[in-house]
């Protein structure tokens with residue numbers, strides 16, 4: 001539609017997730033037309049991020065060092081692991097300030113349609129972490145959609161055989177969506193009301209210092225009814 005290199009730029013931008021053709025065009029013209037837009041800086045950051053960012057050797061989160069900022073933090077409770085699909089989910093949960101434990105990033109979700117099975121995910125290293133015996137609870141915080149549910153069921157079966165308590169985020173999250181799009185209040189509430197998976201009825205209440213900023217009250221383990229949660233305003 002446009003001449004040579006401009007169209008190439010638009011096409012490249014449109015390949016990015018969440019950028020449609022119109023946004024790609026808007027960004028491209030911003031870059032072309034804005035005199036003080038620092039193209040060198042943007043190009044430099046893009047190159048540098050590829051060089052410097054790696055995956056944490058413990059949890060699979062993105063990191064500039066061998067271990068990510070959460071795994072390096074001695075104040076984080078090492079007995080609870082929250083399992084998420086992507087590094088962006090770690091960021092979403094960190095924004096709620098509800099969780100004081102550690103993470104494990106799977107790098108995706110089980111999806112037969114896309115040919116992604118358990119062996120393609122970062123599960124072996126999770127089992128390896130469990131071998132230490134220090135981990136008492138796993139919270140599965142996969143996306144509330146088909147793939148996320150399949151992954152959660154698989155992990156629940158697998159992990160219960162190791163004797164670890166497995167829970168899943170409570171209802172209230174927008175079904176079919178992405179964890180990262182849930183607002184902080186909804187996501188925080190889903191954490192506090194997390195439900196045990198499989199045949200375990202209750203989950204251990206964590207002390208406020210070690211595990212949860214706001215642990216669910218022990219005498220009222222019942223989660224709020226599903227229609228209690230407001231719809232995502234976004």
Ligand SMILES: [Zn+2]
Nearest residue numbers: 056059068071
């Ligand atoms: Zn880590």
